[in-house]
Amino acid sequence: MVTIKQVYEAREQIKAIINETPIISSNQLSSICGNSIFLKGEHVQKTGSFKIRGATNKVKQTVREGASFVTAASSGNHGQAVAYIANILGVPATIVVPEDVTVSKLNAIKGYNGNIEKCGTTSAERLPRANELAKLKNGVFIPPYDDPYIIAGQGTVGLEILEQIEDVDVVVVPIGGGGLISGILTAIKETKPNVKVIGVEPEMANDTYLSLESGRITSISGTATIADGLRVNQPGDMTFPIINRYVDDIMLVSEEEIRHALFFVLERMKQLIEPSSAVTVAAAMFNKLGISDKKVACVLSGGNVDIRKLYKNFPEKDMG
Incomplete structure (x- = not known):
C-alpha cells in the first residue's frame, strides 16, 4: 500500500515541474446539482491532464x-x-x-x-x-497506474483539494486503471478520513465497479465508451486493494449523461474538458451521488480533446 509519506515525498519531487491547478465553480452548476460544486481543473495542468x-x-x-x-x-x-x-x-x-x-x-x-x-x-x-x-x-x-511512484504522484491532487476547499465533504474522481483515485484516496483518507471519496466509471467501462461487487479483480471485454481515457479492462493489482479499502462508493454514468455534462461545462462554463473528465460532473448533475447541500469537489482529469471530433460528443438536445 502507498502511504501518505510517499505522497508528500512525491510532492517535493514534482513541484518544480507541475502546476497547482485551480478550483473552478459555477452557481448554475451548483444549483442543478443541489450541492456546492467545485471543479478541480487538472484539464489545465501541464500536458493537459493529471x-x-x-x-x-x-x-x-x-x-x-x-x-x-x-x-x-x-x-x-x-x-x-x-x-x-x-x-x-x-x-x-x-x-x-x-x-x-x-x-x-x-x-x-x-x-x-x-x-x-x-x-x-x-x-x-x-x-x-x-x-x-x-x-x-x-x-x-513506465506503468500508467499500477506503480507506487505513479500512485503517489497522482495523490498530490488530493493534497491540493484539501488545501484549496475548506471543509470539503465529498471528492468525486474518475476511474480508469485506478491510479488517480487510489492516490487521492491515500492522500485524503490518511489525512481527513471523514471526507468521502466517490469514484465514477462509464456504464460501458465498469470494471472497478464489478470488481468491488465480486470482491476480486474482474475483467471486462473491450469498450467503446466516449470516455477514452477510462477504457481499461480491469483495475490494477496495486490500485484495486487501495480502492477496495478506502473508497466510499462507485457510481456509473451513461454515455448520454457524459455528453450532457461535457456540453454543459463547455457551453456554460467555457471549459474544454475530455469526456473522461465529464464523468464526475455527470454523476453530480444526474443525482448519482445521493447527497445534498454538501461541498463537492469533482476532479476534471484532463482536457486533451480532438476538436474535429468534439461535436460528435454533444447531446442531440440541450438540458433545457
Missing part, C-alpha cells in the same frame, strides 16, 4: 537509478506526460498508443519528441508491447 504528476515522479526516479530509455502504453494522456518529462530529462521515450488514438494526443506526444508505436485498441494489447520494447532496448517501462 498524468504529468505520476509520470514525473516515476521517470525522475528511474533516471536517478540510471535509466537511459523509457516506454509507456497509453491512450494519450499518460503517453504525453511520459514523453514530456523524458524530454526535459534528456531520455528517449517510445509510447505505445491504440490504433484509434485521438489525433490531438498523438500530435502532442510527437511534439514532446516521443516516438510512437500503434498497437491494438485496448490496454491489454498495449501494455505487453510497451514492456517488450523496454526489455529489447534495456529500458524501463
Whole structure:
C-alpha cells in the first residue's frame, strides 16, 4: 500500500515541474446539482491532464537509478506526460498508443519528441508491447497506474483539494486503471478520513465497479465508451486493494449523461474538458451521488480533446 509519506515525498519531487491547478465553480452548476460544486481543473495542468504528476515522479526516479530509455502504453494522456518529462530529462521515450488514438494526443506526444508505436485498441494489447520494447532496448517501462511512484504522484491532487476547499465533504474522481483515485484516496483518507471519496466509471467501462461487487479483480471485454481515457479492462493489482479499502462508493454514468455534462461545462462554463473528465460532473448533475447541500469537489482529469471530433460528443438536445 502507498502511504501518505510517499505522497508528500512525491510532492517535493514534482513541484518544480507541475502546476497547482485551480478550483473552478459555477452557481448554475451548483444549483442543478443541489450541492456546492467545485471543479478541480487538472484539464489545465501541464500536458493537459493529471498524468504529468505520476509520470514525473516515476521517470525522475528511474533516471536517478540510471535509466537511459523509457516506454509507456497509453491512450494519450499518460503517453504525453511520459514523453514530456523524458524530454526535459534528456531520455528517449517510445509510447505505445491504440490504433484509434485521438489525433490531438498523438500530435502532442510527437511534439514532446516521443516516438510512437500503434498497437491494438485496448490496454491489454498495449501494455505487453510497451514492456517488450523496454526489455529489447534495456529500458524501463513506465506503468500508467499500477506503480507506487505513479500512485503517489497522482495523490498530490488530493493534497491540493484539501488545501484549496475548506471543509470539503465529498471528492468525486474518475476511474480508469485506478491510479488517480487510489492516490487521492491515500492522500485524503490518511489525512481527513471523514471526507468521502466517490469514484465514477462509464456504464460501458465498469470494471472497478464489478470488481468491488465480486470482491476480486474482474475483467471486462473491450469498450467503446466516449470516455477514452477510462477504457481499461480491469483495475490494477496495486490500485484495486487501495480502492477496495478506502473508497466510499462507485457510481456509473451513461454515455448520454457524459455528453450532457461535457456540453454543459463547455457551453456554460467555457471549459474544454475530455469526456473522461465529464464523468464526475455527470454523476453530480444526474443525482448519482445521493447527497445534498454538501461541498463537492469533482476532479476534471484532463482536457486533451480532438476538436474535429468534439461535436460528435454533444447531446442531440440541450438540458433545457
